[in-house]
Amino acid sequence: MLRQKWRAFAAMLALLGGMLVSASSAAVAQDNSSRIKVSVTSLPEVSAPDCHYVTRTQWCETRRFVGSVYLNGKKVGEIYQTLIQRIIFDVKSLKFTERVSLRTDNVIGKHAQGVRAYMSVGCGKWCNVVNNLPKNVLVKKGTIYRGKASYSIKVAPKVIRYLRNSYSLRFTKPGYKPAVVPWKGEPYRCDDRFGKRQRPGCVHHRTFPVITTFKDLKFIAPGIRRIQQKGPKHYGRRRDGLPLHYMASKTRAENHRTAVCRGQKPPAKLPSGWPTGQPPSCDEYPLAHTLEGGTNLPAAERGITWVPLSENHAQGGRFNAFLVKNRVLDGDAFWVAV
Numbered sequence: 001m002l003r004q005k006w007r008a009f010a011a012m013l014a015l016l017g018g019m020l021v022s023a024s025s026a027a028v029a030q031d032n033s034s035r036i037k038v039s040v041t042s043l044p045e046v047s048a049p050d051c052h053y054v055t056r057t058q059w060c061e062t063r064r065f066v067g068s069v070y071l072n073g074k075k076v077g078e079i080y081q082t083l084i085q086r087i088i089f090d091v092k093s094l095k096f097t098e099r100v101s102l103r104t105d106n107v108i109g110k111h112a113q114g115v116r117a118y119m120s121v122g123c124g125k126w127c128n129v130v131n132n133l134p135k136n137v138l139v140k141k142g143t144i145y146r147g148k149a150s151y152s153i154k155v156a157p158k159v160i161r162y163l164r165n166s167y168s169l170r171f172t173k174p175g176y177k178p179a180v181v182p183w184k185g186e187p188y189r190c191d192d193r194f195g196k197r198q199r200p201g202c203v204h205h206r207t208f209p210v211i212t213t214f215k216d217l218k219f220i221a222p223g224i225r226r227i228q229q230k231g232p233k234h235y236g237r238r239r240d241g242l243p244l245h246y247m248a249s250k251t252r253a254e255n256h257r258t259a260v261c262r263g264q265k266p267p268a269k270l271p272s273g274w275p276t277g278q279p280p281s282c283d284e285y286p287l288a289h290t291l292e293g294g295t296n297l298p299a300a301e302r303g304i305t306w307v308p309l310s311e312n313h314a315q316g317g318r319f320n321a322f323l324v325k326n327r328v329l330d331g332d333a334f335w336v337a338v
Contacts, residue, residue, distance in 0.1 A: 033073035035177035036115065038169075039066050056209045056326050057089040059186045067139075067171055067179065069112045077112025079139050080105040083119075083169070085185070091201040091327055094153040094190055098165075102134045103144045115139040118170040121149050126161050126190075128152045139171070153190040155200050160191040160329070162205075191327065198324045208243050209326035210335040213318040218273065220283055220315050221338040223305025227285045228336070231301035235286055236336035243333035245291040246323065256294030260284045266306045278308035287319065291331075 040063055051060040062084050069077035082105055087098045100119070107113065119133040129152075134145040155161050165185035172178040192200035214221055228234050234241030247253065261282035270280065283305045286292040295302070328334060 034071050034175060035069075036171045036173060036179040037068045037070065038079075038171055038179040038181050040064070040169075040181050040183060051084050051086070054186050054204055054207050056203050056207050057091060059085070059087045059188075059204060061085050061186070063183070065169065065181065067112075067115070069109065069115070069173070069176065071111055071176075077107070077109030079107050079112050079115055079171075081117070081139065087185075089188070089202045089204075091203060091325065092199045094155055094200050094202065096151050096202065098149045098151070099146070100133055100148070101144055101146045102137065104139050104141055107139060107141045112139075115171055115173045118172070119147070120168050120170070122166045123151060124163055126154045127163060128154075153202060155190050155192045157192050157195075160189060160193065162187065162189050164188070189327075191329065193329060194324060194327070198327070201327060203327045205329075205332065208333045208335055209322070209328065210238060210337050211319065211322045212337045213322060214315060214336065214338050217307075217311055217315055219271070219305065219307040219311055223283060223303075223307065224285050224336060224338045226305075227301075227303040228338075230303070231297075233301060235292055235297065235301055238335040238337060243335055244286050246328050246330060246332050246334060247289055247291045247293065248330040253288040253293065256288040256290075256296075257282075257284060259294040260302065260304055264304060270306075275308050275310065278310055280306045281309040281312040283307045283312050283315070287336075289319070 051062045053060055062082065065079075065081040065083065067079040067081075068075050069079070082103045084101045084103075085098060086100070087096060089096050098121075102117065102119065107115075115138075117137050117139055118135050121129060121131055121133060123129050130150040133147040133149055135147075137143070137145045153161060153163070164187045166182065167185060168180055168182045170178055170180045186204055187206055188202055189205035190200065190202040194200075214224060224236070228237045228241065231241075236242075236244045261284060264282055266280035266282075284293065285303060285305070286297065286301075288294070292301075322328070322334075326334075
């Protein structure tokens with residue numbers, strides 16, 4: 001009889017233990033289902049016309065963050081934020097600043113109150129960054145938090161560094177599993193390849209610069225327009241053509257000039273407006289200092305124009321200034337607007 005009582009008591013303890021374990025498991029599941037979930041969208045140009053662009057020296061991007069707050073697995077609130085990031089490079093410096101603004105557009109539901117946001121950035125081992133971006137800021141409708149990050153890049157003489165910033169925005173609230181949203185910034189390049197001609201600096205190397213300083217060259221500009229127009233692929237013309245690519249080798253550039261200008265004779269009668277005393281000079285397009293120069297393209301895509309020697313020299317000076325100003329390195333693509 002006593003043995004039967006002990007068996008019944010043991011069975012009761014086992015049942016009670018199982019109930020406690022089940023309750024504990026349910027509590028864990030409940031805790032895990034109370035969380036914040038955030039999605040991010042890079043707003044298209046039509047939605048953010050004032051800040052959605054990349055140039056050789058500037059980057060501006062607008063992102064929209066949409067957060068959902070869950071309690072016990074049920075959606076109980078929403079938050080809406082807009083982040084604007086701006087970077088402007090100085091092509092003569094390895095230091096630059098990023099400025100951001102984080103705006104809370106709306107907070108819906110009492111459970112979405114009390115959420116805080118932390119923004120961080122990293123830029124790799126060749127970069128030092130001082131992070132003064134928004135940290136531990138309350139997500140409250142109508143608030144705008146501004147901050148900045150100061151960068152300093154390490155580049156030795158003759159060295160090129162390719163970099164891309166890594167960002168994250170973390171949303172937290174006591175008792176809720178946090179949400180972390182990571183993303184990448186626009187790639188950029190810093191170099192010290194110009195020696196005494198230019199101090200080291202940075203650019204967005206995937207954005208092709210446009211040389212516009214040939215436009216007022218009286219004889220060269222119409223010659224380039226003619227050749228760009230006749231070629232089926234319109235090399236160098238931005239709106240509908242293919243870009244040119246800079247080629248640094250002086251030896252190869254001279255070979256390009258020889259290939260297209262040797263044996264050519266200037267016209268017996270020079271065009272009207274020709275400057276007095278200026279001998280004719282063969283100007284080739286695509287430019288000699290490009291991978292497309294010389295006879296590398298089909299005959300329909302290239303040509304020559306006879307221009308005053310002084311104008312040809314002026315073109316060379318302007319081209320060199322363009323390379324330095326835009327930190328154009330060997331192999332970089334660019335456009336020619338005339």
